Amino acid sequence: MAEGRIVKALSGFYYVKSGDEIYSCKGRGVFRNRKITPLVGDFVKFEESNPGEGYIMEIETRSNELVRPPIANIDQAIIVSSAVSPDFSALLLDQFLVLIESKDIVPLIFITKIDLISDEERTTIDYYKSVYEDIGYSVELLSSKQPDNPPVLEHYFADKVSVFAGQSGVGKSSLLNVLKPSLLLKTDEISKSLGRGKHTTRHVELMQVNSGLVADTPGFSNLDFNEIEAEELSDCFPEMRALKENCKFRGCKHHKEPNCAVKEAVDNEAISNIRYKHYLSFLEEIQSRKPRY
Template structure:
């Protein structure tokens, strides 16, 4: 049997990249349909050939990581792309993605795109929030071609996923990194200032000794299945203060002598991040009460 990696799936067929035979169009063995196994871009598989360009998936190898939104397997890095302007940065979605990734082995890299059209003071404030927390950052502009050497360094020899809302320039960034991709790009809706979907299916693209997944844009992602008490552990900036709270079960909301709220008052924790923390806390509380 031949080892390969699934690049994409479409209409019941899976396109598998192999070292010796290139890309092979594969169907599934009937037993996989009966077992209702899900096959994702990024899955490592073993296939048998029926001819030079077609084959059958015989075995699904164990996954190291799995993301549900976007649906992709075995990625070790997520490039979270937001525009600094047009459309305005959706920091609620960014923080949702970061919280989601904090409880996985996938490392986040924040890519703030359209740096050339963003106001300096507002952009620097947003950039500073995430830089101070310690997240890896890259600032890019498709128009001025800035930030791409740094972005290439992040992508080299990794299996990465590009994720973020529509209209922020994910496909445009990939077209600059590799013009041969020729990915469809779209504009931003004048009415809602939201991006229009151009990528319709998640697919892996070979790039810099690894792979990158171009994914459809989205505007919402569910929070991970964690308790109220666990949520603050997914906000790294709270790590240095949590143990100094009066109560071990402190939710950093209305409790007295809360070290996290004291850090917030001193400006050591971002107001926007804390507001999103409370938003997520309320969401998790409502979810727990509905059980």
């Protein structure tokens, strides 16, 4: 059997890269019976049936996986937010960060359309940049119209498998086009009536960018925390995760408990009050969801 990695999934076919060749493969029926779906990013074993065609026989154990977009074995997630059109939302960014952290994927933050904002808006963006950098995140402020961006970003992609995430219209495809013009990914204008981007990316595909692999994925604006339990939420906030051992109670949710190191850090401004408010909002959302049976 040959080995390779799924780099594209489309209409029931899985395109497996093995060496310099790409094979068009179908999944074995046994996967359907076990309700296992091969994902882009999967390392697989396959048998060639005809030249350039084959059947996937085995799927290697995944280090991580995302449901939306459906992709596996990711090294890092580049969360793309825009400064304007749509307006920057720290709440939405924190939703993405929590989701990515819960999957043990390294998040990076790219904020686009910096060339379109006023000096006052720039002050706000610079403030948030410092907040996230203080936590330990890498933050880049970008304009896809500036040709000097790609060299600044190249080191992020080398030998990594990256996934782009962010709501529609923030400029993910435009950014990839700047990084690698030969991709010529379809981009679309913001829908003026809706105030958000039209979905222009229809499938998940891993593409070679700056000696790494990058997935361009459909943008989406709604995130839920169905896979995260209340006890796990603070672990998705690195600045809280670092302090939880100092709380008086094991399993402290950093809300109403006394002698809480996280609340003390918020009071001392060592933890961003905005991030803490978002944490409480997410905690309430998780605790109020209907129980699963």
